[in-house]
Amino acid sequence: MPVLVITGTGTEIGKTVTTAAVACAALTAGRSVAVLKAAQTGLRPDEPGDADEVARLAGAVTAAELARYPEPLAPATAARRSGRAPVRPEEIAEAAAKLATEHDLVLVEGAGGLLVRFDAAGGTLADAAELLAAPVLVVTSAGLGTLNTTELTARELRRRGLDLAGVVIGSWPDAPDLAACCNVADLPVVAGAPLLGALPAGAGALAPADFRAAAPGWLAPQLNGTWDAEAFGAQETP
Template sequence: MTALVVTGTGTGVGKTVVTAAIGALAHDRHHAVAVVKPAQTGVGPGELGDVDLVRDLTGITDVHELARYPDPLAPATAARRSGHRAVDLDELAARIGTLADSRDLVLVEGAGGLLVRYDAGGATLADLARVLRAPVLVVTAAGLGTLNDTALTLEALAHRGL
């Protein structure tokens, strides 16, 4: 499987733009590319989300948003507050695996940072990357706390063997 997990040191650091840039480069070189956003938070029904931006920036139509919640919270918390079932890590990994079987590259863009909780059991994007055996790209933005947030993210990756 060729998957790349894109995470960041938080929300608003540019994960979607970086995902789009990588996707556009691969797409322009005639690679079959899929983009997966396991959960989009802080975006209500009918509003444009990250996958819409990737589609608009790249022309990639093979985009998948698996869950969307209006509250700008961790996906597991946003799902619970909206009365929906949270994304399940095993189901998510299986779905990405199925996509990867017929694509050259699957880009997986996380919500928030690496350790944000996705499912009721506490699974994080780091857990998904471990199951997928995928490399992780960390996106940061210059600002107060960038060095510390980046160091903590890299330490968490190293601790998990990622």
């Protein structure tokens, strides 16, 4: 799996921190890692972006960013309003493929959900994944509503013939409610793919050394971790 595309079922659900955890677990397993942020929005040129945050948390990764737009909007809209060139799926695939010649694992982090548009022609992260023939990891939320957005994302991936590697809960609450606890069992059913991890809420606020020590324990062996979905589900059963 030289390239893994990481998408979310929405925004602010822990996609970047999950990307950092996946990178960290791979580094711990002795793999070289690159992280590619296709389009960064909502930041000034001098501010650290998502790829920089992954490097801060995970450690020695190659961090790359294809484009940056100042307004916190979908990449296509942000590019249009800024008067700058958009990022196209072909560029994302080309950059990821080049990084894959120099690294054991390339993590391509999208912006928001799977079908967020990067350009006026409607190019998406899903298109880039198709060009790369790369598996896709879906980061989702824990609580009510997540089953619908997760299943919609999974159905679109399958419609395109893309491999859904699995699902990770991007932020698991300290005190999960009934819906969240039930979703541990239901998410892999609606996704048709395994639950591959759950990151504790606030994981991104940990000191980098603490994050690196803990990250493999949040992810399943398929992602170079030690997390056990069955044991986690039994522990969280209300």
